[in-house]
Amino acid sequence: MQRNVRKYVWLFLLPTLIAFLISFLIPFLAGIYLSFTEFTTVTDATWVGLQNYVRAFTEDRDFLNAFWFTLKFTIVSVLSVNLLAFILAFLLTKGLRGTNFFRTVFFVPNLIGGIVLGYIWQLIINGILSGMGVDLTYSATYGFWGLVVLMNWQMIGYMMIIYVAGLQNIPTEMQEVAAIDGAGGLQTLRHVTLPLLMPSITICTFLTLTNSFKMFDQNLALTAGAPGKETQMLALDIYNTFYGSIGQEGVGQAKAVIFFLLVAAFALIQLRVTKSREADL
Amino acid sequence: MKKILAFFLLCLLFIPLAGCGGDDKNTLYFLNFKPEVASVYTEIAKKYKEETGVTLRVVTAASGTYEQTLKSEISKSDAPVLFQLNGVIGYSAWKDYCADLSDTEIYQHLSDPSLAIRSGEGVYGIPAVVEGYGILYNKAITDRYFALQNRSTSFSSMDEINSFEKLSALVKDMTAHKSDLGIKGVFAATSLKSGEDWRWHTHLANLPVYYEFEEKNIDITTDDLSEIAFSHNREFKQIFDLYLNNSTTEPRLLGSKQVADSMAEFALEQCAMVQNGNWAWSQIADVTGNKVKAENIRFLPLYIGEDGEEKQGLCIGTENYFAINRKASAEKQKLAADFLNWLYTSASGKDFVTNKLNFIAPYDTFAEGETPSDPLGKQVYEWMNKEDVYTVPWTFSIFPSQSFKDDFGAALLQYAQGTRTWEDVVRTVITRWKEEST
Numbered sequence: 001m002q003r004n005v006r007k008y009v010w011l012f013l014l015p016t017l018i019a020f021l022i023s024f025l026i027p028f029l030a031g032i033y034l035s036f037t038e039f040t041t042v043t044d045a046t047w048v049g050l051q052n053y054v055r056a057f058t059e060d061r062d063f064l065n066a067f068w069f070t071l072k073f074t075i076v077s078v079l080s081v082n083l084l085a086f087i088l089a090f091l092l093t094k095g096l097r098g099t100n101f102f103r104t105v106f107f108v109p110n111l112i113g114g115i116v117l118g119y120i121w122q123l124i125i126n127g128i129l130s131g132m133g134v135d136l137t138y139s140a141t142y143g144f145w146g147l148v149v150l151m152n153w154q155m156i157g158y159m160m161i162i163y164v165a166g167l168q169n170i171p172t173e174m175q176e177v178a179a180i181d182g183a184g185g186l187q188t189l190r191h192v193t194l195p196l197l198m199p200s201i202t203i204c205t206f207l208t209l210t211n212s213f214k215m216f217d218q219n220l221a222l223t224a225g226a227p228g229k230e231t232q233m234l235a236l237d238i239y240n241t242f243y244g245s246i247g248q249e250g251v252g253q254a255k256a257v258i259f260f261l262l263v264a265a266f267a268l269i270q271l272r273v274t275k276s277r278e279a280d281l
Numbered sequence: 282m283k284k285i286l287a288f289f290l291l292c293l294l295f296i297p298l299a300g301c302g303g304d305d306k307n308t309l310y311f312l313n314f315k316p317e318v319a320s321v322y323t324e325i326a327k328k329y330k331e332e333t334g335v336t337l338r339v340v341t342a343a344s345g346t347y348e349q350t351l352k353s354e355i356s357k358s359d360a361p362v363l364f365q366l367n368g369v370i371g372y373s374a375w376k377d378y379c380a381d382l383s384d385t386e387i388y389q390h391l392s393d394p395s396l397a398i399r400s401g402e403g404v405y406g407i408p409a410v411v412e413g414y415g416i417l418y419n420k421a422i423t424d425r426y427f428a429l430q431n432r433s434t435s436f437s438s439m440d441e442i443n444s445f446e447k448l449s450a451l452v453k454d455m456t457a458h459k460s461d462l463g464i465k466g467v468f469a470a471t472s473l474k475s476g477e478d479w480r481w482h483t484h485l486a487n488l489p490v491y492y493e494f495e496e497k498n499i500d501i502t503t504d505d506l507s508e509i510a511f512s513h514n515r516e517f518k519q520i521f522d523l524y525l526n527n528s529t530t531e532p533r534l535l536g537s538k539q540v541a542d543s544m545a546e547f548a549l550e551q552c553a554m555v556q557n558g559n560w561a562w563s564q565i566a567d568v569t570g571n572k573v574k575a576e577n578i579r580f581l582p583l584y585i586g587e588d589g590e591e592k593q594g595l596c597i598g599t600e601n602y603f604a605i606n607r608k609a610s611a612e613k614q615k616l617a618a619d620f621l622n623w624l625y626t627s628a629s630g631k632d633f634v635t636n637k638l639n640f641i642a643p644y645d646t647f648a649e650g651e652t653p654s655d656p657l658g659k660q661v662y663e664w665m666n667k668e669d670v671y672t673v674p675w676t677f678s679i680f681p682s683q684s685f686k687d688d689f690g691a692a693l694l695q696y697a698q699g700t701r702t703w704e705d706v707v708r709t710v711i712t713r714w715k716e717e718s719t
Binding site (some may be wrong): 041139 | 476
């Protein structure tokens with residue numbers, strides 16, 4: 001029996017492996033290869049070496065600007081999404097009336113697509129700003145905070161669910177013991193709840209970090225980079241490089257590879273930092 | 282049971298492979314560029330199948346995504362045989378894929394060979410349509426103005442307006458009387474939302490670039506176009522300012538206005554003028570509560586203040602060319618050429634072109650009366666055939682890239698909002714042109 005399984009293991013893995021190969025590994029490797037070439041269609045490319053990587057940084061400052069904007073956005077939204085999601089989760093595990101209803105309400109925005117949300121918020125924000133005689137395209141500050149609001153609105157519900165699950169997993173005994181030992185509410189939160197919640201915090205920061213970094217559709221729908229390219233994030237810049245200019249496909253591809261490395265690096269650092277703080281029961 | 286399940290799963294694996302077949306010898310794959318006529322092409326395909334037995338498979342790219350769709354479709358084994366180019370720049374991106382059309386029958390029918398995209402001896406794109414644009418005005422409102430007793434200009438009809446100076450005087454005085462005329466502003470909103478700003482960074486910008494090239498005697502098919510001086514930017518600025526200052530909308534709110542908003546304002550008689558072309562007819566006609574009458578919509582050439590512009594006509598050209606995929610098999614290429622020939626020479630094809638697609642077709646197979654029935658198409662046709670005016674070609678087809686246009690549009694918006702100076706706009710145009718031309 002054991003021998004048989006070992007013999008056939010490849011056969012059973014084959015469908016998954018093929019799917020993985022076709023839909024992930026081959027495109028990924030082809031993408032890296034294309035970043036070293038000049039091409040119009042992906043089947044017909046000429047090798048140019050590192051030229052695309054040089055052009056990504058030297059031809060204009062768009063990529064760097066987009067990087068700084070994305071970084072600022074990511075920092076602000078990771079903090080705000082997690083903080084707000086945690087507060088909501090905390091309140092909604094206190095056994096208030098209508099808890100289930102509120103959980104659903106907060107979760108629903110997550111089910112709406114980014115493009116739709118982007119346009120809806122564009123209407124709302126423009127409606128508010130028109131009172132001041134301007135609109136969203138007037139200043140990058142409006143665009144930035146618009147994106148933060150949008151991101152929060154969409155992500156909080158999802159993160160809240162993860163936090164709720166995490167909070168419900170903490171044994172009530174721990175809190176009771178803390179109370180008997182004379183710890184106040186804040187002390188319990190800081191020394192008991194938070195350390196035990198670290199696994200959830202790891203997941204949530206990971207999800208918000210990568211999602212903020214990779215954000216595309218909301219950005220496209222809400223501001224499309226306006227004013228100018230000041231609110232253009234990395235993914236949108238890559239898209240515009242690839243499709244907006246002639247002969248820049250390779251540069252776009254090079255930017256995409258750099259983008260992948262950036263996201264991977266940030267995510268790994270974040271995982272290491274938060275994981276090291278996880279406590280065991 | 283498990284065996285059945287395993288077999289079923291195995292079958293699932295092969296479905297995608299089986300789905301790749303279906304490439305029929307008698308099928309012509311056409312990738313269409315204009316979403317607004319997608320449904321017409323479906324009818325055409327039906328008729329074509331009836332008459333010739335050839336299946337025309339039309340795929341339409343969503344608005345503004347033609348280049349991306351073409352990029353991915355053309356690298357497939359079942360690639361589009363007939364596709365569309367937007368002009369010389371499009372050709373430069375796709376030249377490896379464009380077959381020489383100089384021997385096709387349809388090219389022999391082209392009324393003006395200079396309309397085609399040519400390179401060296403070859404012909405690589407032939408126009409599907411010619412279109413024209415200028416300033417559309419509502420004659421009902423201008424007539425109301427000319428009837429005013431207290432107006433401070435001496436014009437008595439729109440025929441007298443034949444330069445920027447006169448247009449400007451008229452518009453300013455109309456703005457002063459806008460409550461008498463029952464309009465919110467003379468011009469419709471200068472739509473500057475990104476993606477909706479092509480009327481300015483492409484169509485309006487066509488004129489200063491055209492006049493610059495004329496002045497320098499530049500031939501756009503042969504000379505180096507990697508730099509422009511934007512020497513006629515003053516003229517561009519003065520008409521752009523005229524649009525901004527006499528508009529229905531405050532300049533700082535223009536960043537969220539779309540072309541459809543402007544056309545709706547025109548249709549609802551909230552404004553008297555709007556810059557657009559004959560393709561806008563359907564947009565005007567489809568607005569609910571539409572007040573403007575078809576016979577009252579007229580074209581005025583886009584006067585920007587150049588010397589001798591009294592004889593200037595509309596801007597007429599196309600950015601809609603057919604090209605045939607060189608990498609497709611010879612039989613398929615023949616199918617594509619035959620289809621084009623059918624569309625522009627056969628009775629049923631021509632009927633679709635003039636009455637359903639509303640195209641002004643630049644082919645000698647179309648007789649005098651066979652022009653589109655919509656009022657704007659008719660007028661473009663009239664302007665084209667006026668003896669004493671010169672038409673302005675669509676020089677913008679050599680604008681270096683979409684990215685250049687987007688940046689130009691964004692700079693115009695910031696100028697309108699007052700956050701950037703005109704000098705910044707000029708600098709953006711010059712530097713981005715150079716960068717994107719390399």
